[in-house]
Amino acid sequence: MTDSPTLLPSRSPLAALALGWLIPGGGHAYGGQWGKAILFFSLVTGLLVAGMAIGGGTVILYRLWLVAQLCAGGPTIALWPISQYLAPSHAEVDWASRWHDVGTLYTAVAGLLNLLVMMDAYLRLAYPERGKENA
Amino acid sequence: MWDAIAGFFADLVSLSNPLWLYYPLCAVVAVVYKTTKLDDPRKIALGAVHFFVSVSLGMFGLGLAFYLISQIF
Numbered sequence: 001m002t003d004s005p006t007l008l009p010s011r012s013p014l015a016a017l018a019l020g021w022l023i024p025g026g027g028h029a030y031g032g033q034w035g036k037a038i039l040f041f042s043l044v045t046g047l048l049v050a051g052m053a054i055g056g057g058t059v060i061l062y063r064l065w066l067v068a069q070l071c072a073g074g075p076t077i078a079l080w081p082i083s084q085y086l087a088p089s090h091a092e093v094d095w096a097s098r099w100h101d102v103g104t105l106y107t108a109v110a111g112l113l114n115l116l117v118m119m120d121a122y123l124r125l126a127y128p129e130r131g132k133e134n135a
Numbered sequence: 136m137w138d139a140i141a142g143f144f145a146d147l148v149s150l151s152n153p154l155w156l157y158y159p160l161c162a163v164v165a166v167v168y169k170t171t172k173l174d175d176p177r178k179i180a181l182g183a184v185h186f187f188v189s190v191s192l193g194m195f196g197l198g199l200a201f202y203l204i205s206q207i208f
Contacts (some may be wrong), residue, residue: 035171039170040167040170043163043166043167044167046163047160047163054153054156074188075159089189096151098152099153101153102153102156105160106156106160109160109163113163113164113167113168116167116168116171117167117171118169
C-alpha cells in the first residue's frame with residue numbers, strides 16, 4: 001500500500017499479534033500501516049459477516065470449524081451470540097443445506113486469513129529488515 | 136456425455152448453486168494474501184489477479200477431471 005512499508009521498530013511484535021487477533025488489521029494499524037489495516041479489516045470482517053448471512057446465521061457453533069473461526073478474534077466473538085441465539089441446539093440447524101456449508105467455509109476462511117494477517121503484522125515488526133517484495 | 140459436461144458448466148454459474156460463491160471467496164483470499172506479501176498497490180493488484188486466475192483455473196481443471204472420472208466409472 002502507499003503507507004510506509006517499514007514499520008516502527010520500537011513497537012512490540014506480540015502486541016501487534018494480539019491487536020491483530022482482537023481487530024482484524026489492528027496489528028498493521030499499530031505498526032502504522034493504516035491502508036493495509038483498513039483493507040484487512042474490511043475483507044476479513046466482510047467475509048465473516050457474509051458467511052453468517054449465507055449460512056443463515058447458524059455457522060459459529062461448537063464444532064471443529066470454531067477453531068478456524070476463532071482466529072478472526074473480535075468479530076467472531078461478537079457474532080457468536082447470534083448463532084447461539086438462532087440455534088441453541090444443533091438440532092435446529094439445517095445440516096443438509098449447501099448454503100450452510102458455504103457460509104461455514106466463508107467464516108472459517110476469514111479466520112485463517114486473519115491468522116495470516118496477524119503473522120504478517122508480527123513478522124514486519126519482529127524482522128523489519130526482511131525483504132517483502134519477493135512473492 | 137457432452138450433455139453432462141454442458142450441464143456441469145451450466146450448473147456452475149447457476150444462482151441456485153452456491154458454488155458461484157467460490158469466486159468472491161477466491162478473490163478475497165488473493166487480495167489478502169498478496170497484500171501481506173507486497174507493498175506496492177500496483178503489484179498487489181496484478182499479483183491478486185494472477186493468483187485468482189491461476190487458482191480458479193486449477194480448481195476448475197481439478198473439478199472437471201473429477202467430474203469426468205465420476206461419469207466414466
